[in-house]
Amino acid sequence: MRVLVGVGATAVAVGMVAACGASAEDDSEPEQRSFALPGRTLTVDSKDSALELVVSDDAKAADVRVTRWFDGRTVIGESPEVKWKMDGDRLTFRTECSGVISNCSAKHRVVVPRGVAVTVLNNDGKVTATGFREPLKVRTSDGSVTVRDARGPLDLRSVDGSVRAEGVTSKRISAASKDGSVQLRLAAAPDRLQARSQDGSVTVALPVAKGGGGGGAASYRVDTEAVDGGADVSVPRDTRSPHHVSVRSVDGNVTVRSAN
Known part of the structure; x- marks a missing residue:
């Protein structure tokens, strides 16, 4: 009986996640951070996220400004997590959303200082x-x-x-x-x-x-x-x-x- 109950509960959970797909657009309180840029080049290395890149309208801006929207849930597995970091001129975004049942959605908006050459490496987004x-x-x-x-x-x-x-x-x-x-x-x-x-x-x-x-x-x-x-x-x-x-x-x- 325990096995059957477990299977039934899992099926219900799968249905709930499928019916309520994650959407970064539902994040009403996005996070924001600024990262110092040491030079005039920037590499954005991203996985499992949509990216929007724009040039700053402030001619004196020197930092890279990022806004992050995220919505995620797991029923069987670890809690989802999003990470961001700057290492030299490389800005990295990662979304960790693993488990038997999981659904995550991330979006990053990157505001780049003027005069910066940009390389974007993105997987799945x-x-x-x-x-x-x-x-x-x-x-x-x-x-x-x-x-x-x-x-x-x-x-x-x-x-x-x-x-x-x-x-x-x-x-x-x-x-x-x-x-x-x-x-x-x-x-x-x-x-x-x-x-x-x-x-x-x-x-x-x-x-x-x-x-x-x-x-x-x-x-x-x-x-x-x-x-x-x-x-x-x-x-x-x-x-x-x-x-x-x-x-x-x-x-x-x-x-x-x-x-x-």
Whole structure:
């Protein structure tokens, strides 16, 4: 009888956890901390958390400011725990949520001082980054990447997640996804853009000069390859253009079009 009662109680507990999934958005009292940054580079090393990175609006700010939301529960296993620490220029986030029955959700918002080059290493969680003027490098596994309003060089990679860039004016861009699409919408013509996808489509929207020109280019040097997919290029092309765009896809379509 004890075994049956235990099994029944476990089944009820499983149902309760499944019905009440953890969500970091439910944390009404997030924690905040500031970390001293010794130089002009920062690596954010995260696991099992969504990340939001923004540039500080305070020109004199020198510290990295972090806000953490967390919601977690375990029925069979140790209590969940989240950890954060800074070691040199490496900021680490870890979520420990183990047990037979567990459900945890974490989110970190990182405010970075101006003029800092950032590298993001994230496992199991989406990454969004806004407003960066310095180099930004992102590597994710099991999570999407979205970058907005960037001016510095971009190097974006995702496994099992999409890659998006919107309204960027970066001169050098490299973006790739495995098992996910790549969508890049530029607000200024790049000098060099490389986009790759395996098992996903690639769409690149480029500004084309009209009248006064703006951020667009008169033409682009475009190289495309689509394996088991089609390629459609509708921007003006010139093999001598200083604006080189290279797009490749395996098992997905390639589209290079005007962003105007």
